[in-house]
Amino acid sequence: MKKILIQLDTDAHPSTFDRVVAVDSDVDELFSYGGVTPDNVTGLVHGAMFTRGGDGLKNTAIFIGGSNVADGEALLKKVQSVFFGPVRVSILMDSNGSNTTAAAAVLAAGKHVDLSQTTALLLGGTGPVGQRAAQILTSLGATVRIGTRSAAKAEATCEAVRSKVEGANVSAHETGTPEGLAASAEGVEVIIATGAAGIQLLSAEQRSRIGSLKVAIDLNAVPPVGIEGVEVFDKAVEQGGVFCYGAIGVGGTKMKIHKAAVQKLFTANDLLLDTAAVFEIGQNL
Numbered sequence: 320m321k322k323i324l325i326q327l328d329t330d331a332h333p334s335t336f337d338r339v340v341a342v343d344s345d346v347d348e349l350f351s352y353g354g355v356t357p358d359n360v361t362g363l364v365h366g367a368m369f370t371r372g373g374d375g376l377k378n379t380a381i382f383i384g385g386s387n388v389a390d391g392e393a394l395l396k397k398v399q400s401v402f403f404g405p406v407r408v409s410i411l412m413d414s415n416g417s418n419t420t421a422a423a424a425v426l427a428a429g430k431h432v433d434l435s436q437t438t439a440l441l442l443g444g445t446g447p448v449g450q451r452a453a454q455i456l457t458s459l460g461a462t463v464r465i466g467t468r469s470a471a472k473a474e475a476t477c478e479a480v481r482s483k484v485e486g487a488n489v490s491a492h493e494t495g496t497p498e499g500l501a502a503s504a505e506g507v508e509v510i511i512a513t514g515a516a517g518i519q520l521l522s523a524e525q526r527s528r529i530g531s532l533k534v535a536i537d538l539n540a541v542p543p544v545g546i547e548g549v550e551v552f553d554k555a556v557e558q559g560g561v562f563c564y565g566a567i568g569v570g571g572t573k574m575k576i577h578k579a580a581v582q583k584l585f586t587a588n589d590l591l592l593d594t595a596a597v598f599e600i601g602q603n604l
């Protein structure tokens with residue numbers, strides 16, 4: 320039976336990036352839909368549910384994407400509510416690459432430090448990638464500081480992480496001023512810049528003063544990069560004892576995780592590949 324991936328994208332045009340990856344993941348047929356919302360998705364899901372019964376259902380799967388992660392999450396919730404009993408298909412949720420990117424960043428950090436013992440600062444950690452990285456890191460036992468310009472926003476992120484990871488050691492840290500940033504970075508071994516594209520969050524001079532730092536990962540590929548001096552192609556490039564990764568340096572692993580996750584969809588009809596499952600796929604690469 321042919322493997323059919325149904326791409327539900329919350330943007331007007333289904334992402335060409337996600338389409339290329341689907342093709343490269345050996346999907347036989349790709350059905351791509353744009354402008355998908357919780358209000359218009361039900362019929363699309365019914366088409367997946369009611370066509371191939373029993374064991375054949377695992378050959379149909381759903382990918383949820385789009386640039387707005389909150390919209391993707393709302394769509395995921397709706398899609399799940401349409402399923403009943405065993406009449407369901409597997410889902411991969413990766414709006415804006417948030418899960419695969421966070422998983423790849425954490426895997427990179429884990430090559431250099433014991434994540435169960437480490438303290439990590441996520442600069443701009445209140446966005447979807449930061450929140451997912453925090454979820455993965457805390458699930459491994461790391462202590463995570465969410466860097467932000469807004470304590471209230473970061474508190475909400477911490478709450479969201481705690482709702483996913485029981486006992487998560489996560490706290491909000493004001494990093495919008497040089498003093499706040501210096502205090503927040505004290506004693507951290509890992510910094511991951513998960514701030515918005517084109518925003519520098521840590522200068523080379525500020526970085527040089529963090530004596531405990533062992534890994535610096537910048538997920539922003541748009542100049543100026545998030546961590547000054549970390550180049551976008553850097554992949555485990557050592558600078559004064561600190562292993563540096565840029566957005567494209569992390570991107571290779573992200574692509575591998577994305578492809579493996581698409582392939583995994585077709586192994587059962589009831590998988591939900593969200594943050595934790597996507598990270599597990601990365602661990603098993």
Ligand SMILES: NC(=O)c1ccc[n+]([C@@H]2O[C@H](COP(=O)([O-])OP(=O)(O)OC[C@H]3O[C@@H](n4cnc5c(N)ncnc54)[C@H](OP(=O)(O)O)[C@@H]3O)[C@@H](O)[C@H]2O)c1
Binds near residue numbers: 416518
């Ligand atoms: N390499 C890849 O494959 C890949 C894939 C996906 C995403 N990315 C990159 O990963 C990064 C994170 O993505 P995201 O979608 O989670 O980010 P985002 O939601 O756009 O931004 C994350 C946080 O950045 C902070 N921020 C926004 N504007 C700022 C400013 N002017 N000054 C200082 N801080 C600012 C905000 O935190 P506060 O308001 O709390 O300060 C915001 O919550 C982005 O750079 C994105 O391009 C890379």
